[in-house]
Amino acid sequence: MTSPHRPAGGASAAGPAPPVIDAAGLHRWYGEGDARVEILRGVDLLVGRGEHVAIMGASGSGKSTLLSILGCLDRPDQGSYRLDGVDVLTLEDDPVSDLRLRRIGFVFQAFHLVPQLTVVENVEMPLFYAGIGGAERHERVAASLDRVGMGHRLDHRPSQLSGGEQQRVAIARALVLDPPLVLADEPTGNLDTENGAAVLALLDTIHAEGRTIVMVTHDPTIARRAGRTIHVRDGHVVEETREAA
Secondary structure: OOOOOOOOOOHHHHOOOOOOEEEEEEEEEEOOHHHOEEEEEEEEEEEOOOOEEEEEOOOOOOHHHHHHHHOOOOOOOEEEEEEOOEEHHHOOHHHHHHHHHHHEEEEEOOOOOOOOOOHHHHHHHHHHHOOOOHHHHHHHHHHHHHHOOOOOOOOOOHHHOOHHHHHHHHHHHHHOOOOOEEEEEOOOOOOOHHHHHHHHHHHHHHHHOOOEEEEEOOOHHHHOOOOEEEEEEOOEEEEEEEOOO
16 A cells, blocks of 8 residues: 555656655654654655655644755654665765755755855855856856846845845755755745745746755645645654645
8 A cells, every 4th residue: 555645656756767755764853761752753755756745744743853854954863765866874974965965955944145145156155065166157156046037136145135035046046056856944934925925936937847846834825836745743744635736
């Protein structure tokens, strides 16, 4: 019987390319002895290439811990995790950092732009860490900023931008290395309705181009934009809903 949070067949789960996310039996706990708190309790999750998946759950449900593990920012205490076909848990810290840099783009609620740097310099950062320089770096930065409609604000600093503009720059930074996976953590949480709608429309466009997106949100209206919603409660995946095609 197919697990409710693994796609039932189809190209996304069974095609020649590996799924972007293949996690099984994930456990994560903090503390020891009587003080030990189990945050994840045997989570399985399979996300096929090109899917758009939303993760929902109340505060303390384990969804943020799950996203941290999927983003290679944390490691489970038990279980397995393959990212784009790579067995993450067999790697040392430096290879994991390189894997995270090249295969995941992050979009956070708080933008996480460096205030002292210009728009161009913020978007360039992943390229510097990846060792890409010269003309190719400039070409990639310009293309990524044009893609999100920020090609006219290159020399501005984050404090000179609106919240919506800052999030667009953050998305440009997330895409500049062309990663197969985008992880978005409450990407509209700090935005007003108009700017939030614009950012969601941009993420929809990115997904339509073939990018895999996994988004944490507390808003069921936003979750319905995804093709599949995973519900997390008390460290378990308890339900999956799918949007009609």
